[in-house]
Amino acid sequence: MPEDTEQRDVLEDELAERAGADVERWLQSGAAGRGTKRGARLGARITKVDHFELELDLPEAPDEALRKAREVLSEEGDPRDLGEDSAAARAVSAVVPSGFWNMNPALVTVAVAPREQGTRVRIGAYALEGLIKQRAARKAATRIAQSLGALSR
Numbered sequence: 001m002p003e004d005t006e007q008r009d010v011l012e013d014e015l016a017e018r019a020g021a022d023v024e025r026w027l028q029s030g031a032a033g034r035g036t037k038r039g040a041r042l043g044a045r046i047t048k049v050d051h052f053e054l055e056l057d058l059p060e061a062p063d064e065a066l067r068k069a070r071e072v073l074s075e076e077g078d079p080r081d082l083g084e085d086s087a088a089a090r091a092v093s094a095v096v097p098s099g100f101w102n103m104n105p106a107l108v109t110v111a112v113a114p115r116e117q118g119t120r121v122r123i124g125a126y127a128l129e130g131l132i133k134q135r136a137a138r139k140a141a142t143r144i145a146q147s148l149g150a151l152s153r
Contacts, residue, residue, distance in 0.1 A: 006050050007126040014095045015107040050129040052137040054145050056121045062112045065119040069110040072147040099136035106140035
């Protein structure tokens with residue numbers, strides 16, 4: 001299955017920004033930020049993008065489900081603009097922390113579609129996975145689904 005470069009690019013940028021900011025806070029100087037960002041981008045290029053999807057049925061109308069998804073993603077992470085085309089009008093996305101100690105960014109997209117009674121919700125999550133599998137995409141998608149009230153533990 002071909003890898004989607006758009007998700008990889010978002011994850012690379014997010015990982016680089018987080019790594020640079022963390023090192024900057026630790027060292028209290030501007031020297032380490034650029035090199036750390038470059039190193040994080042290089043590391044992200046050689047890791048695999050993990051993908052996980054969930055499909056759920058919610059009793060709410062599609063507009064209400066989309067509003068709820070937008071609210072949950074805003075609380076959990078950093079929302080992303082998907083544009084104004086017809087496909088994006090029914091989807092929202094955000095980069096949310098996930099993985100070990102919530103240090104691995106995951107790109108989560110929630111798309112809604114009407115069904116006979118309620119809404120079909122598809123949650124797709126992408127995260128970079130190294131040698132030690134964190135299952136960050138699965139954890140992020142599951143957390144968003146639980147926040148939407150669709151899964152019970």
